[in-house]
Amino acid sequence: MLVISFIAFVVITAMPSDPVDIAVRAWNLSATEETVAALRQQWGLDQPFLFRYLDWLSRFVQGDWGQSFQSGLPVLNQFLERLPVSFMLGFCGLGLAVIFAIPLGFFAALKPGGAIDRFSRFLSVFVQTIPAFWSGLMLLWILGAKLHWIRPFAQDLNAILMVILLIALHSTAVLARVYRKALSDFTTEPYFKTALSKGLSMRQVFWRHGNKAALFSLFAAVHSEAGWVIGGTATMEILFNFPGISQLLVQSIEARDQMILQAYVMVVALWMVTISIVVKVTQHLLDPRIT
Incomplete structure:
Protein backbone atom coordinates (compact mmCIF):
# COMPACT_ATOMS: atom_id res chain seq x y z
CA MET A 1 0.00 0.00 0.00
CA GLN A 62 -5.71 9.90 9.95
CA GLY A 63 -8.86 10.22 7.86
CA ASP A 64 -8.13 13.61 6.29
CA TRP A 65 -8.21 12.79 2.56
CA GLY A 66 -7.91 16.39 1.48
CA GLN A 67 -10.25 18.73 -0.34
CA SER A 68 -11.55 18.30 -3.85
CA PHE A 69 -10.03 20.83 -6.22
CA GLN A 70 -13.22 20.78 -8.26
CA SER A 71 -16.05 20.93 -5.72
CA GLY A 72 -14.22 22.17 -2.64
CA LEU A 73 -15.83 19.40 -0.55
CA PRO A 74 -13.89 16.98 1.69
CA VAL A 75 -12.80 13.97 -0.37
CA LEU A 76 -13.56 11.49 2.41
CA ASN A 77 -17.17 12.66 2.64
CA GLN A 78 -17.66 12.21 -1.10
CA PHE A 79 -16.24 8.70 -0.95
CA LEU A 80 -18.35 7.73 2.07
CA GLU A 81 -21.45 8.77 0.12
CA ARG A 82 -20.52 6.75 -2.96
CA LEU A 83 -18.56 3.74 -1.66
CA PRO A 84 -21.63 1.78 -0.47
CA VAL A 85 -23.00 1.77 -4.02
CA SER A 86 -19.76 0.57 -5.60
CA PHE A 87 -19.00 -2.03 -2.94
CA MET A 88 -22.54 -3.37 -3.03
CA LEU A 89 -22.36 -3.87 -6.80
CA GLY A 90 -18.83 -5.31 -6.67
CA PHE A 91 -19.27 -7.67 -3.70
CA CYS A 92 -22.69 -8.89 -4.82
CA GLY A 93 -21.50 -9.41 -8.39
CA LEU A 94 -18.40 -11.36 -7.34
CA GLY A 95 -20.28 -13.36 -4.70
CA LEU A 96 -23.05 -14.25 -7.14
CA ALA A 97 -20.44 -15.33 -9.69
CA VAL A 98 -18.94 -17.80 -7.19
CA ILE A 99 -22.40 -19.17 -6.34
CA PHE A 100 -23.28 -19.66 -10.01
CA ALA A 101 -19.85 -21.02 -11.00
CA ILE A 102 -19.84 -23.99 -8.61
CA PRO A 103 -22.91 -25.85 -9.97
CA LEU A 104 -22.14 -24.85 -13.55
CA GLY A 105 -18.56 -26.10 -13.32
CA PHE A 106 -19.59 -29.20 -11.37
CA PHE A 107 -22.12 -30.47 -13.90
CA ALA A 108 -19.83 -29.49 -16.79
CA ALA A 109 -17.10 -31.71 -15.31
CA LEU A 110 -19.58 -34.48 -14.52
CA LYS A 111 -20.43 -34.92 -18.22
CA PRO A 112 -17.54 -33.66 -20.36
CA GLY A 113 -18.75 -32.68 -23.81
CA GLY A 114 -22.35 -32.58 -22.63
CA ALA A 115 -24.84 -29.76 -23.04
CA ILE A 116 -23.84 -27.97 -19.81
CA ASP A 117 -20.13 -28.29 -20.64
CA ARG A 118 -20.69 -26.83 -24.11
CA PHE A 119 -22.81 -24.04 -22.64
CA SER A 120 -20.16 -23.07 -20.09
CA ARG A 121 -17.51 -23.07 -22.83
CA PHE A 122 -19.70 -20.89 -25.06
CA LEU A 123 -20.43 -18.51 -22.17
CA SER A 124 -16.72 -18.19 -21.40
CA VAL A 125 -15.88 -17.34 -25.02
CA PHE A 126 -18.83 -14.96 -25.25
CA VAL A 127 -17.98 -12.85 -22.20
CA GLN A 128 -14.30 -12.71 -23.18
CA THR A 129 -15.26 -11.46 -26.64
CA ILE A 130 -18.13 -9.07 -25.94
CA PRO A 131 -17.32 -5.91 -23.92
CA ALA A 132 -19.34 -5.39 -20.74
CA PHE A 133 -20.63 -1.99 -21.85
CA TRP A 134 -22.02 -3.50 -25.08
CA SER A 135 -23.96 -6.12 -23.10
CA GLY A 136 -25.32 -3.38 -20.86
CA LEU A 137 -26.33 -1.22 -23.80
CA MET A 138 -28.11 -4.13 -25.47
CA LEU A 139 -30.05 -4.93 -22.29
CA LEU A 140 -31.02 -1.28 -21.88
CA TRP A 141 -32.21 -1.17 -25.48
CA ILE A 142 -34.11 -4.48 -25.40
CA LEU A 143 -35.55 -4.45 -21.87
CA GLY A 144 -35.99 -0.70 -21.61
CA ALA A 145 -36.64 0.76 -25.05
CA LYS A 146 -38.31 -2.21 -26.76
CA LEU A 147 -40.03 -4.31 -24.10
CA HIS A 148 -40.47 -1.55 -21.47
CA TRP A 149 -39.75 -4.02 -18.67
CA ILE A 150 -37.39 -1.61 -16.93
CA ARG A 151 -36.97 2.14 -16.74
CA PRO A 152 -33.54 3.12 -18.06
CA PHE A 153 -31.43 5.13 -15.59
CA ALA A 154 -34.15 4.78 -12.91
CA GLN A 155 -31.76 3.34 -10.27
CA ASP A 156 -34.53 1.15 -8.88
CA LEU A 157 -34.40 -2.49 -7.74
CA ASN A 158 -34.69 -3.86 -11.27
CA ALA A 159 -31.74 -1.77 -12.45
CA ILE A 160 -29.64 -2.80 -9.43
CA LEU A 161 -30.33 -6.50 -10.02
CA MET A 162 -29.54 -6.19 -13.71
CA VAL A 163 -26.22 -4.46 -13.00
CA ILE A 164 -25.23 -7.12 -10.45
CA LEU A 165 -26.12 -9.90 -12.91
CA LEU A 166 -24.10 -8.26 -15.66
CA ILE A 167 -21.07 -7.94 -13.39
CA ALA A 168 -21.47 -11.55 -12.26
CA LEU A 169 -21.91 -12.86 -15.82
CA HIS A 170 -18.28 -12.38 -16.85
CA SER A 171 -16.79 -13.86 -13.68
CA THR A 172 -19.25 -16.77 -13.60
CA ALA A 173 -18.06 -18.05 -16.97
CA VAL A 174 -14.37 -17.79 -16.07
CA LEU A 175 -14.70 -19.26 -12.57
CA ALA A 176 -16.89 -22.11 -13.81
CA ARG A 177 -14.22 -23.19 -16.30
CA VAL A 178 -11.55 -23.02 -13.57
CA TYR A 179 -13.70 -25.15 -11.26
CA ARG A 180 -14.46 -27.60 -14.06
CA LYS A 181 -10.75 -27.91 -14.97
CA ALA A 182 -9.81 -28.63 -11.35
CA LEU A 183 -12.42 -31.40 -11.13
CA SER A 184 -11.25 -32.88 -14.42
CA ASP A 185 -7.64 -32.94 -13.18
CA PHE A 186 -8.86 -34.72 -10.05
CA THR A 187 -9.91 -37.75 -12.14
CA THR A 188 -6.24 -38.57 -12.82
CA GLU A 189 -5.45 -38.97 -9.11
CA PRO A 190 -5.15 -42.49 -7.63
CA TYR A 191 -7.58 -41.77 -4.81
CA PHE A 192 -10.23 -40.97 -7.42
CA LYS A 193 -10.11 -44.55 -8.70
CA THR A 194 -10.05 -45.83 -5.12
CA ALA A 195 -13.23 -43.89 -4.33
CA LEU A 196 -14.93 -45.32 -7.43
CA SER A 197 -13.90 -48.83 -6.45
CA LYS A 198 -15.72 -48.37 -3.14
CA GLY A 199 -18.97 -48.17 -5.07
CA LEU A 200 -19.46 -44.39 -5.00
CA SER A 201 -21.03 -42.74 -8.03
CA MET A 202 -19.11 -40.19 -10.10
CA ARG A 203 -21.21 -37.38 -8.61
CA GLN A 204 -20.49 -38.55 -5.04
CA VAL A 205 -16.77 -38.86 -5.70
CA PHE A 206 -16.61 -35.39 -7.22
CA TRP A 207 -18.52 -33.76 -4.38
CA ARG A 208 -16.97 -35.64 -1.43
CA HIS A 209 -13.36 -35.92 -2.56
CA GLY A 210 -12.74 -33.52 -5.45
CA ASN A 211 -14.69 -30.53 -4.25
CA LYS A 212 -12.07 -29.18 -1.85
CA ALA A 213 -9.33 -29.20 -4.46
CA ALA A 214 -11.64 -27.57 -6.99
CA LEU A 215 -12.71 -24.91 -4.52
CA PHE A 216 -9.04 -24.20 -3.80
CA SER A 217 -8.47 -23.45 -7.50
CA LEU A 218 -11.72 -21.50 -7.69
CA PHE A 219 -10.81 -19.11 -4.89
CA ALA A 220 -7.32 -18.68 -6.33
CA ALA A 221 -9.00 -17.40 -9.50
CA VAL A 222 -11.27 -15.08 -7.49
CA HIS A 223 -8.31 -12.82 -6.74
CA SER A 224 -7.66 -12.09 -10.41
CA GLU A 225 -11.36 -11.70 -11.12
CA ALA A 226 -11.64 -9.10 -8.37
CA GLY A 227 -9.62 -6.74 -10.55
CA TRP A 228 -12.04 -7.18 -13.44
CA VAL A 229 -15.00 -6.57 -11.13
CA ILE A 230 -13.65 -3.07 -10.45
CA GLY A 231 -13.66 -2.31 -14.17
CA GLY A 232 -17.05 -3.93 -14.64
CA THR A 233 -18.50 -1.94 -11.76
CA ALA A 234 -17.09 1.27 -13.23
CA THR A 235 -18.63 0.53 -16.63
CA MET A 236 -22.04 -0.22 -15.16
CA GLU A 237 -22.03 2.81 -12.87
CA ILE A 238 -21.44 5.10 -15.83
CA LEU A 239 -23.79 3.22 -18.16
CA PHE A 240 -26.69 3.04 -15.68
CA ASN A 241 -25.91 6.38 -14.02
CA PHE A 242 -25.28 4.96 -10.54
CA PRO A 243 -23.64 7.47 -8.16
CA GLY A 244 -20.63 5.33 -7.24
CA ILE A 245 -16.96 6.16 -6.89
CA SER A 246 -16.24 5.15 -10.50
CA GLN A 247 -18.62 7.79 -11.79
CA LEU A 248 -16.84 10.29 -9.54
CA LEU A 249 -13.52 9.06 -10.95
CA VAL A 250 -14.52 9.85 -14.54
CA GLN A 251 -15.59 13.35 -13.55
CA SER A 252 -12.36 13.85 -11.61
CA ILE A 253 -10.13 12.70 -14.49
CA GLU A 254 -11.71 15.29 -16.74
CA ALA A 255 -11.16 17.97 -14.10
CA ARG A 256 -7.66 16.72 -13.11
CA ASP A 257 -8.83 16.54 -9.49
CA GLN A 258 -5.70 15.10 -7.91
CA MET A 259 -7.08 14.48 -4.42
CA ILE A 260 -9.98 12.41 -5.75
CA LEU A 261 -7.71 10.42 -8.07
CA GLN A 262 -5.21 9.67 -5.31
CA ALA A 263 -7.94 8.51 -2.94
CA TYR A 264 -9.46 6.31 -5.66
CA VAL A 265 -6.15 4.53 -6.26
CA MET A 266 -5.82 3.82 -2.55
CA VAL A 267 -9.39 2.52 -2.26
CA VAL A 268 -8.87 0.17 -5.23
CA ALA A 269 -5.56 -1.02 -3.74
CA LEU A 270 -7.29 -1.68 -0.42
CA TRP A 271 -10.01 -3.63 -2.27
CA MET A 272 -7.40 -5.86 -3.92
CA VAL A 273 -5.48 -6.39 -0.67
CA THR A 274 -8.69 -7.27 1.18
CA ILE A 275 -9.72 -9.78 -1.49
CA SER A 276 -6.22 -11.28 -1.37
CA ILE A 277 -6.45 -11.75 2.40
CA VAL A 278 -9.92 -13.30 2.18
CA VAL A 279 -8.73 -15.71 -0.53
CA LYS A 280 -5.65 -16.72 1.48
CA VAL A 281 -7.72 -17.35 4.62
CA THR A 282 -10.25 -19.39 2.64
CA GLN A 283 -7.49 -21.44 1.02
CA HIS A 284 -5.96 -22.09 4.44
CA LEU A 285 -9.31 -23.37 5.70
CA LEU A 286 -9.54 -25.69 2.70
CA ASP A 287 -5.92 -26.83 3.06
CA PRO A 288 -4.24 -26.09 6.44
CA ARG A 289 -0.84 -26.77 4.85
CA ILE A 290 -1.14 -23.39 3.10
CA THR A 291 0.42 -20.61 5.22
Missing part, protein backbone atom coordinates in the same frame (compact mmCIF):
# COMPACT_ATOMS: atom_id res chain seq x y z
CA LEU A 2 2.88 2.36 0.80
CA VAL A 3 4.61 1.71 -2.53
CA ILE A 4 1.34 2.10 -4.43
CA SER A 5 0.60 5.37 -2.67
CA PHE A 6 4.00 6.80 -3.61
CA ILE A 7 3.87 5.71 -7.26
CA ALA A 8 0.32 7.02 -7.62
CA PHE A 9 1.28 10.34 -6.05
CA VAL A 10 4.20 10.71 -8.47
CA VAL A 11 2.10 9.91 -11.55
CA ILE A 12 -0.93 11.98 -10.56
CA THR A 13 1.16 14.98 -9.54
CA ALA A 14 2.97 14.84 -12.89
CA MET A 15 -0.28 15.28 -14.83
CA PRO A 16 -0.17 18.33 -17.14
CA SER A 17 -2.52 20.50 -15.12
CA ASP A 18 -2.51 23.02 -12.29
CA PRO A 19 -5.06 22.31 -9.53
CA VAL A 20 -5.25 26.01 -8.70
CA ASP A 21 -6.27 26.91 -12.25
CA ILE A 22 -8.94 24.18 -12.12
CA ALA A 23 -10.29 25.47 -8.81
CA VAL A 24 -10.34 29.07 -10.01
CA ARG A 25 -12.40 28.11 -13.05
CA ALA A 26 -14.69 25.71 -11.17
CA TRP A 27 -15.40 28.16 -8.33
CA ASN A 28 -15.58 31.26 -10.57
CA LEU A 29 -12.87 33.02 -8.58
CA SER A 30 -10.86 35.99 -9.67
CA ALA A 31 -7.47 34.71 -10.86
CA THR A 32 -5.45 37.32 -8.99
CA GLU A 33 -1.95 36.67 -7.72
CA GLU A 34 -3.19 36.86 -4.12
CA THR A 35 -5.93 34.27 -4.72
CA VAL A 36 -3.62 31.88 -6.54
CA ALA A 37 -0.92 32.22 -3.88
CA ALA A 38 -3.43 31.67 -1.06
CA LEU A 39 -4.80 28.50 -2.66
CA ARG A 40 -1.35 27.10 -3.34
CA GLN A 41 -0.35 27.74 0.27
CA GLN A 42 -3.60 26.28 1.62
CA TRP A 43 -3.13 23.03 -0.34
CA GLY A 44 0.63 22.87 0.22
CA LEU A 45 1.42 23.14 -3.47
CA ASP A 46 4.22 25.59 -2.75
CA GLN A 47 6.14 22.93 -0.79
CA PRO A 48 8.76 20.44 -2.12
CA PHE A 49 7.40 17.23 -3.61
CA LEU A 50 8.59 14.84 -0.88
CA PHE A 51 7.21 17.06 1.87
CA ARG A 52 3.87 17.23 0.07
CA TYR A 53 3.74 13.43 -0.22
CA LEU A 54 4.58 12.82 3.45
CA ASP A 55 2.08 15.48 4.52
CA TRP A 56 -0.65 13.92 2.37
CA LEU A 57 0.17 10.41 3.62
CA SER A 58 0.08 11.40 7.29
CA ARG A 59 -3.24 13.15 6.81
CA PHE A 60 -4.67 10.29 4.74
CA VAL A 61 -4.06 7.61 7.38
